[in-house]
Amino acid sequence: MISKYFSIDDTLQKLEKVYHGKKSSYFSHKFKIVFGLLLRGKITLPKLYNVFVSFYSYLFKLKTSGKTPVVIDIELSNKCNEHCVFCRDEKGKIFDINPLKKENNFIEKGRLDYDIFHNIVEEVKKDTLIVIPYVNGEPFIYKHLDKVLNLLKVYKMGCMLSTNGLLLNDKNIDLIIKEDLDQIKIHVSGYTDKIHQIQHRLGSVELIKKNLINLSNKIKLNKSRLIVLIDYILYEHNKHELVQFREFTNKLGFDFNIRPGNNKGMEDSEKPHEEVNAINIPCEWLWKVMTINWNGDLLPCCEYVTWSNADNKFDLGYARYVKNLDNNNLEVPLKKTKSIIETWNSEKIINMRKTHKTLGRSPIPICKGCSKVGVEYKY
Numbered sequence: 001m002i003s004k005y006f007s008i009d010d011t012l013q014k015l016e017k018v019y020h021g022k023k024s025s026y027f028s029h030k031f032k033i034v035f036g037l038l039l040r041g042k043i044t045l046p047k048l049y050n051v052f053v054s055f056y057s058y059l060f061k062l063k064t065s066g067k068t069p070v071v072i073d074i075e076l077s078n079k080c081n082e083h084c085v086f087c088r089d090e091k092g093k094i095f096d097i098n099p100l101k102k103e104n105n106f107i108e109k110g111r112l113d114y115d116i117f118h119n120i121v122e123e124v125k126k127d128t129l130i131v132i133p134y135v136n137g138e139p140f141i142y143k144h145l146d147k148v149l150n151l152l153k154v155y156k157m158g159c160m161l162s163t164n165g166l167l168l169n170d171k172n173i174d175l176i177i178k179e180d181l182d183q184i185k186i187h188v189s190g191y192t193d194k195i196h197q198i199q200h201r202l203g204s205v206e207l208i209k210k211n212l213i214n215l216s217n218k219i220k221l222n223k224s225r226l227i228v229l230i231d232y233i234l235y236e237h238n239k240h241e242l243v244q245f246r247e248f249t250n251k252l253g254f255d256f257n258i259r260p261g262n263n264k265g266m267e268d269s270e271k272p273h274e275e276v277n278a279i280n281i282p283c284e285w286l287w288k289v290m291t292i293n294w295n296g297d298l299l300p301c302c303e304y305v306t307w308s309n310a311d312n313k314f315d316l317g318y319a320r321y322v323k324n325l326d327n328n329n330l331e332v333p334l335k336k337t338k339s340i341i342e343t344w345n346s347e348k349i350i351n352m353r354k355t356h357k358t359l360g361r362s363p364i365p366i367c368k369g370c371s372k373v374g375v376e377y378k379y
Contacts, residue, residue, distance in 0.1 A: 130158035
């Protein structure tokens with residue numbers, strides 16, 4: 001994290017030299033999370049074995065991986081209350097990143113049926129280390145978040161959230177502390193509303209700062225072990241406010257990180273950041289992480305939730321539940337139509353792993369344009 005590496009009087013030039021064009025590896029933050037999981041008793045031998053097999057499989061690019069993904073991202077809802085420029089239009093419609101999309105096409109919105117979430121967790125609870133109930137939307141909008149966090153706490157599964165901080169009010173702070181959340185990340189793009197709102201149309205960094213002060217006080221009051229990461233999204237237009245936010249963060253006792261911003265929608269004023277040439281680097285997600293969309297689609301990574309895919313060419317399957325009729329045309333209980341464990345080493349994902357190993361990312365359109373390495377946050 002920045003606060004660990006530099007003193008307050010470091011120049012922005014030095015910050016840019018070190019961080020421009022690089023996505024943070026969150027290395028020290030990962031260490032703190034793992035240590036926290038260990039203290040909470042959330043790391044068991046089956047989970048460790050699954051982690052070992054998954055990492056070993058990626059190292060040697062084997063066709064199969066662990067029994068379940070090490071990490072599962074689950075989109076509770078893709079609705080958001082901030083309408084960021086790079087992600088959505090002024091009305092909050094989600095941009096479709098598929099270059100072959102139909103004109104004026106946007107991504108459908110919805111929320112996950114809680115029963116689907118519950119049954120997914122039931123299936124993977126013994127082997128999966130971390131569940132992240134967030135992909136593209138704002139998790140505090142989801143009305144069953146209390147049940148989601150409680151279930152993960154009861155089953156001693158690692159859990160991390162990412163939020164814009166607008167709904168981090170008394171009620172939600174009490175919730176995440178009560179349910180012993182492992183980590184929460186709050187993104188910001190400036191120290192003042194004038195600057196923050198250039199990227200986050202409906203954001204209010206003044207409200208976010210107020211919520212962060214309250215969060216810090218409640219963590220101390222309850223002696224909570226919650227890890228808080230402030231993620232400063234760096235642009236040309238907000239770099240002059242970075243040091244202010246870093247000082248503010250240090251006073252609260254939170255971790256501080258910096259990452260380059262997405263210039264989509266601001267191409268006239270913001271240069272694109274340099275990206276790693278990953279075209280021949282097999283993606284770790286295929287061996288370690290699965291994404292589940294709000295509609296139950298099982299996907300290879302988080303990018304797929306904003307990539308229209310009418311022919312299901314890239315979907316791994318789906319975790320939806322359907323009602324079957326018995327011989328008397330009476331409805332029987334919902335039944336899952338696809339197993340996470342069955343899907344994780346199915347023919348589709350094995351073929352994707354083989355393609356990445358032998359041909360790189362270029363044969364798969366969505367992978368070809370991706371420069372991400374590692375399995376860190378998407379945002």
